[in-house]
Amino acid sequence: MKQAAFPKLLSSQIAFDIAHTILDGFDKHYRLFRQASQVARQHFETANWTVAQQAARERIDFYDKRVLECVQVLEDEYDDSELSDSVWRETKLHYIGMLSGHKQPELAETFFNSVCCNILHRTYFHNDFIFVRPVISTEYIDTEELLPTYRVYYPATDGLRFSLKRIVTNFQLNCKFANLDRDIAQLEECLLHKLGGDAPEPNYQIQVLSNLFFRNKGAYVVGKVINGTQEFPFVVPILHNRHCELVLDAVLLDHAQITILFSFTRAYFMVDMEVPSAYVQFLRTLLPRKPRSEIYTILGLQKQGKTLFYRDYLQHLKHTADRFEIAPGIRGLVMLVFALPSFPYVFKVIKDFFPAPKETTRAQIKEKYLLVKHHDRVGRMADTLEYSNVAFPVERFSEELIAELLHHAPSLVEFEGDRIIIRHLYIERRMVPLNIFLSNAEAAGNDALIEHGVIEYGNAIRELVAANIFPGDMLYKNFGVTRQGRVVFYDYDEIEYITDCNFRDIPQPRNEEDEMSAEPWYSIAKHDVFPEQFGAFLLGNAKIKQYFMKHHAELLTKDFWQSRKQRIMDGFIEDVFPYPQHIRFRNQAPAFAPATTPPHLENLNNE
Numbered sequence: 281m282k283q284a285a286f287p288k289l290l291s292s293q294i295a296f297d298i299a300h301t302i303l304d305g306f307d308k309h310y311r312l313f314r315q316a317s318q319v320a321r322q323h324f325e326t327a328n329w330t331v332a333q334q335a336a337r338e339r340i341d342f343y344d345k346r347v348l349e350c351v352q353v354l355e356d357e358y359d360d361s362e363l364s365d366s367v368w369r370e371t372k373l374h375y376i377g378m379l380s381g382h383k384q385p386e387l388a389e390t391f392f393n394s395v396c397c398n399i400l401h402r403t404y405f406h407n408d409f410i411f412v413r414p415v416i417s418t419e420y421i422d423t424e425e426l427l428p429t430y431r432v433y434y435p436a437t438d439g440l441r442f443s444l445k446r447i448v449t450n451f452q453l454n455c456k457f458a459n460l461d462r463d464i465a466q467l468e469e470c471l472l473h474k475l476g477g478d479a480p481e482p483n484y485q486i487q488v489l490s491n492l493f494f495r496n497k498g499a500y501v502v503g504k505v506i507n508g509t510q511e512f513p514f515v516v517p518i519l520h521n522r523h524c525e526l527v528l529d530a531v532l533l534d535h536a537q538i539t540i541l542f543s544f545t546r547a548y549f550m551v552d553m554e555v556p557s558a559y560v561q562f563l564r565t566l567l568p569r570k571p572r573s574e575i576y577t578i579l580g581l582q583k584q585g586k587t588l589f590y591r592d593y594l595q596h597l598k599h600t601a602d603r604f605e606i607a608p609g610i611r612g613l614v615m616l617v618f619a620l621p622s623f624p625y626v627f628k629v630i631k632d633f634f635p636a637p638k639e640t641t642r643a644q645i646k647e648k649y650l651l652v653k654h655h656d657r658v659g660r661m662a663d664t665l666e667y668s669n670v671a672f673p674v675e676r677f678s679e680e681l682i683a684e685l686l687h688h689a690p691s692l693v694e695f696e697g698d699r700i701i702i703r704h705l706y707i708e709r710r711m712v713p714l715n716i717f718l719s720n721a722e723a724a725g726n727d728a729l730i731e732h733g734v735i736e737y738g739n740a741i742r743e744l745v746a747a748n749i750f751p752g753d754m755l756y757k758n759f760g761v762t763r764q765g766r767v768v769f770y771d772y773d774e775i776e777y778i779t780d781c782n783f784r785d786i787p788q789p790r791n792e793e794d795e796m797s798a799e800p801w802y803s804i805a806k807h808d809v810f811p812e813q814f815g816a817f818l819l820g821n822a823k824i825k826q827y828f829m830k831h832h833a834e835l836l837t838k839d840f841w842q843s844r845k846q847r848i849m850d851g852f853i854e855d856v857f858p859y860p861q862h863i864r865f866r867n868q869a870p871a872f873a874p875a876t877t878p879p880h881l882e883n884l885n886n887e
């Protein structure tokens with residue numbers, strides 16, 4: 281650090297100034313974060329999808345940028361010798377004082393941790409210096425002078441149809457509805473059906489979060505209906521039709537459908553939230569089984585999600601006794617994957633060296649994982665949490681796992697007393713590897729399950745393609761099956777953009793020698809892909825082949841891949857619905873629906 285330009289200040293003053301600098305850094309971050317969410321609304325109104333996607337991607341990096349800016353300011357302003365342990369202790373105390381009355385205190389605490397962890401050695405990562413435990417409660421934030429987090433409507437007074445119309449018009453979207461009365465009538469019908477003819481009780485009301493949730497081409501109204509002891513959530517997606525007018529596209533009332541909308545395999549929502557903890561609190565009443573960490577993450581507050589996840593993980597460790605083991609399935613060539621049986625996540629470590637045919641580096645693999653973090657995951661790629669220096673109790677690791685770690689990733693492993701520190705890893709939701717799922721289904725003689733797995737597998741590939749992702753390695757072991765039976769891709773080291781790939785037919789042999797050749801006689805460039813060869817790797821099993829050819833035979837043709845690539849290059853952004861087609865209101869065609877929707881795509885999002 282540079283020499284301080286001014287005479288040495290009192291340590292308490294230094295601590296106060298540091299705390300101030302960090303909080304200023306956080307406030308700037310959150311101001312920009314909110315601005316991005318406000319602009320998302322304009323992108324939606326003007327159907328500016330390419331820019332909207334770009335803005336959503338850029339927002340993911342805001343946090344790290346602000347943390348690094350803040351670290352830089354502190355390094356420039358203070359000399360190491362001024363920053364004693366007591367200064368850091370006092371900094372935390374001053375910071376706590378400054379958070380009284382703050383609207384995002386939990387996020388500000390996390391930001392403090394991020395800045396301090398960049399500056400301090402990890403021996404300082406305990407509650408004296410950083411917020412290992414949260415200090416400020418978010419439960420009683422004074423929201424009186426703020427806009428309310430949610431609005432309440434009373435259908436018993438105004439009539440359900442009128443209330444529903446007001447809910448939608450209150451958002452004041454600067455865009456014309458094609459036929460709002462028609463859509464409201466359909467929405468009313470669905471809600472009345474769900475209410476089941478119960479008479480209105482004195483507490484009959486509809487609560488709706490005050491701001492819309494934006495993602496891809498959709499804006500979502502999120503709320504719940506209360507009548508007596510009955511309470512149920514609902515989400516209404518608003519889309520543009522092909523004339524660039526707005527339509528209410530559906531209403532999601534089913535718990536599973538709403539859970540899927542907020543899934544870990546999707547891009548983060550853009551929502552303008554003054555008090556994010558109040559949004560999380562509301563959403564938890566709709567999704568009681570979703571941990572708070574996942575709700576923060578899906579709202580784009582992924583660092584808060586990461587912090588809460590880590591706290592949950594430490595709690596889990598305290599209350600269990602099982603051991604970390606190598607994850608079931610075929611071992612990876614580039615990743616060492618382990619899991620704790622009682623915990624629904626896997627831990628992935630990049631190996632130090634990779635056998636042939638892998639030609640990659642740790643830096644390239646990290647880049648691919650980062651690409652996925654920033655990309656629209658369209659419900660088909662698992663989100664990952666990236667951590668540095670994670671400490672595990674050694675006694676919870678199996679001997680085999682320790683031996684594998686020391687063999688495959690010695691540069692990332694360090695022992696410190698009774699702890700094993702892993703310098704870098706990814707954490708991801710645990711799924712059943714598709715190869716295991718299919719062989720279990722076959723062993724059980726369950727053809728319906730095999731068919732389901734194959735349909736889902738092909739659909740996952742189609743949706744990845746729609747999002748401009750070529751999975752690279754399409755073997756079943758690289759896909760997992762979620763608890764809802766959806767197939768999701770998780771092996772990112774070979775992914776490429778579809779637009780970077782060159783899809784080719786295998787050339788006709790020129791002569792007999794070509795025909796007999798064991799090796800390809802034609803030249804192959806780095807990004808060349810031969811779809812007709814996929815069958816050789818994927819369709820060795822007769823049952824799988826039968827179902828694959830029934831539902832997805834076109835994936836083996838160059839034309840399929842080439843035509844999708846062309847659409848993307850023409851600037852077409854595909855519609856990928858995070859809810860099933862059958863719940864869509866009648867007469868609603870999306871603005872840019874694929875020209876022909878194959879029938880099996882109808883169920884694409886039926887997670």
Ligand SMILES: Nc1ncnc2c1ncn2[C@@H]1O[C@H](COP(=O)(O)OP(=O)(O)OP(=O)(O)O)[C@@H](O)[C@H]1O
Pocket residue numbers: 607608609610611612613614615616617626628662708709710711712713753757758760770771772773
């Ligand atoms: N999210 C997950 N849930 C359950 N198991 C997983 C998960 N991710 C990975 N695995 C298991 O770990 C194995 C290796 O993981 P992964 O495919 O990410 O590694 P890799 O080294 O990139 O593989 P490859 O050698 O195909 O490149 C998988 O085949 C699977 O058995």
